[in-house]
Amino acid sequence: MSILDLIRPSIKALKPYSSARDEFKGTTDNMVFLDANENPYENGVNRYPDPQQRTVKDLLSNLKGIPVENILLGNGSDEVLDLIFRAFCEPNIDNIITLPPTYGMYSVLANINAIDIKEVQLSDDFQPHVDKILGIADENSKLLFLCSPNNPTGNSFSQESIERLLKEFNGVVVIDEAYIDFSDIPSWIERLDEFPNLIVTQTLSKAYGMAGIRLGICYASKEIISVLNNIKPPYNVNELTQQRAIEQLKNHxxxxxxxxxxxxxxxxxxxxxxxxxxxxxxxxxxxxxxxxxxxxxxxxxxxxxxxxxxxxxxxxxxxxxxxxxxxxxxxxxxxxxxxxxxxxx
The missing domain is CATH 3.90.1150.10 (Aspartate Aminotransferase, domain 1)
Structure with a gap:
């Protein structure tokens, strides 16, 4: 099954909004911009930000060894997660699977988007019950959320369990790696090419000390990133956030x-x-x-x-x-x- 088969039909048929800065593809040097109805008087933020956050993505691409086309940025990881819901889950039909205790926003976003929630509690040592997860999944189970290292328990899930879920779950596996920089375990972004149904989310809020700028990161296949780009707000990451992110990413x-x-x-x-x-x-x-x-x-x-x-x-x-x-x-x-x-x- 192609990953595109999991996308909601209305999303696949969507004609995305094209902003002024999306339509102009050339260099900004020595250009007079009269296309976006901005205030022309320069103050550092009078122009719309880069809708594709190219400089930030270039820095992340170099740091992580991931092509730019496999990266999406959001106004915090919560926006990234919400976009994933909108892309894959049909309201009042589809469901997600979560593994409590875990990050509470997965359930909040499911409720906002009218998506049913199936829960499989972690084991006593806070590891996934793989057989139970696969057993509870049905044809409408579109997303499986794995928070690793997990919040609030702090532990990482076994690599073997995650790999089996990636191979056997017939939907999208979202691995939330908000705390990956504090772990010795390799990030799953290194294996994106192996698993077309894999999405990895990270953030600048934890190790990078940028909680106040709200910048979330999504790594996935080109196909998934393209779909998420089509449905994100046109200028979802503001100029000040991009500037501060660039400064901090250079201080690796x-x-x-x-x-x-x-x-x-x-x-x-x-x-x-x-x-x-x-x-x-x-x-x-x-x-x-x-x-x-x-x-x-x-x-x-x-x-x-x-x-x-x-x-x-x-x-x-x-x-x-x-x-x-x-x-x-x-x-x-x-x-x-x-x-x-x-x-x-």
Whole structure:
């Protein structure tokens, strides 16, 4: 089956909007632009941004070794995910499969788009039940979401499980790699050519420290990227976001060093959490956060709030009863956290 067979018929038949900057293909040097009804007085942002974010994509292409035509950018990963829903899922007919505990926006976007949700809870060690996933899938199961490293658990899924799902699931497998820069496991973008049904999403919000600019990244086959480009808003990534992304992507060595500092501090924080009297378990993490089981998550969360420390209470998530999620901060922030935890023991 061709991947295009999974695209909604109305999307395949869609004639995409063509913006002024899409239609003009030449160089911008020494050109007088009177095509887009912009204010002509220069202030740095009076012109529409590049609708295809070419400079940002070129930098990502060089860093990741992925051709530009396999890259789509969005206003945060949430826009990228929403575009994937719109491309593949027919409202009130199709369904998706999620593996709780996982990132909550998959279900939110499914509800927004009137798509049914099938859930297969992760195992006790937070790994996918492959047979159950394949068993629950039907002819209308268009998307399978794998968050690896997973949020909120922090662990990566086994490569063998993911590979089997890519080969046997008769829909699109979306691997959310928001935290991949903190993991030693290779990104699945290295295997895009093997799996036409594979979509990998990443972000500049985590390791690259750009949460405030909202830039999400999608890597997939040329065919999928072409479809997503047809349905994205014409100027979905603004000029200021593109400028800041370009600056940060050029600082790749700095980012690598910051990631190493975060990983070192993660190890230090794990060791200190082990000594906290009410922490009973610390789960393995390939991300920039730690999931820990405590005696009473809600009580401990509220106690930390009273001390001016905000963490995440994940006790309501499947398999995460009495679990707290701690983002790895600076060494100074970790010391404040540990002192507070010990003071409420």
């Amino acid at each position: 060595e700095l980012i690598k060093s910051q990631v190493q500092f975060i990983l070192k501090e993660r190890d230090n924080l794990v060791n200190k959490l082990k000594a906290v009297s009410f922490v009973s378990k610390i789960y393995p993490s390939d991300a920039n956060f730690i999931l820990a089981k405590v005696d009473n998550a809600t009580m401990r969360y509220n106690q930390l709030i009273e001390k001016g420390i905000v963490i995440r209470n994940r006790t309501t998530q499947p398999g995460c009863e009495n679990c707290l999620r701690f983002t790895v901060g600076t060494p100074e922030e970790s010391s404040i956290l540990i002192d507070a935890l010990n003071s409420i023991s």
